[in-house]
Amino acid sequence: MLIHPWDAGSEAESLAFVRENSFGQLIAAGRGRDVPVVVPTQFLLVDDRRIVLHLARPNPVWPAIEENPNVVLAVAGDWAYVRGAWKVMPGEGDPGAGIPTTYYAAVQLICQARVVADPEEKAEILRQQIAALDEGLVDPAEHVRQFRGIRGLELIVSEIKGKFKYGGNADDAHRAYVAxxxxxxxxxxxxxxxxxxxxxxPVLPG
Structure with missing residues (x-):
C-alpha cells in the first residue's frame, strides 16, 4: 500500500492497532496463481513477532501456503468519511471546493507461515485464542476428536507496514476543525x- 511520510505509523502504534483489531484478511499468493487466496479470519497477536490462528481443513488457503509460505495479514479499520466542506475552514474560501477524503488505519504484516498439524499444538493455539476472547470453556483438548477438521497456523512477522491516514499533511487547526x-x-x-x-x-481537546 502507499504510505506517505505523514501517514506512516510507528511499529508500536501499528502493533497496538492490530491487538485492538484481531480480525483481518490472510493473503496467500501461492505460486503461479491468477489471484491470491484471501481469507477473512480471527487471529491472536501473541507477541510482537508471532501470530496464531486456526482454519478449517477444507479452506483453500492451505495449498497456497504449501506453495509459498510467505503471506500477508492485513488489518484495516477506524475509518471515517471526511466531507469536502470540512477541509475548508471559515474564511478560507468556498466550502464546495473542498476535497473530500477518508480517514482510516491499515496495517499489513508480512509473515512466514507454518502449518500446525500436531493435536497438542493445535490445542495450545485454541487455548491462547480462547483465553483472549472467552472464558469458562472446557479445555480445547476435550474436543480432540474434532481436531482433524482444523489446522493451526503460526505466523512469524518479518515486516510491519502501518498507515494511519488522519490528516497528517494538515496543520493542527485544520485537524481540529475536522475533529x-x-x-x-x-x-x-x-x-x-x-x-x-x-x-x-496533542492540542486537540480530550
Whole structure:
C-alpha cells in the first residue's frame, strides 16, 4: 500500500492497532496463481513477532501456503468519511471546493507461515485464542476428536507496514476543525478517527 511520510505509523502504534483489531484478511499468493487466496479470519497477536490462528481443513488457503509460505495479514479499520466542506475552514474560501477524503488505519504484516498439524499444538493455539476472547470453556483438548477438521497456523512477522491516514499533511487547526465536525456527526467510526487525530495533534481537546 502507499504510505506517505505523514501517514506512516510507528511499529508500536501499528502493533497496538492490530491487538485492538484481531480480525483481518490472510493473503496467500501461492505460486503461479491468477489471484491470491484471501481469507477473512480471527487471529491472536501473541507477541510482537508471532501470530496464531486456526482454519478449517477444507479452506483453500492451505495449498497456497504449501506453495509459498510467505503471506500477508492485513488489518484495516477506524475509518471515517471526511466531507469536502470540512477541509475548508471559515474564511478560507468556498466550502464546495473542498476535497473530500477518508480517514482510516491499515496495517499489513508480512509473515512466514507454518502449518500446525500436531493435536497438542493445535490445542495450545485454541487455548491462547480462547483465553483472549472467552472464558469458562472446557479445555480445547476435550474436543480432540474434532481436531482433524482444523489446522493451526503460526505466523512469524518479518515486516510491519502501518498507515494511519488522519490528516497528517494538515496543520493542527485544520485537524481540529475536522475533529469538531466528526464529533457533531458522531457516526460509526467517527469517535475512533477523533482519537487518532488527537494522537497526532496533542492540542486537540480530550
Amino acid at each position: 469538531e465536525r466528526l464529533a457533531e456527526r458522531d457516526g460509526p467510526g467517527d469517535a475512533a478517527a477523533i482519537g487518532h487525530l488527537r494522537q497526532r495533534s
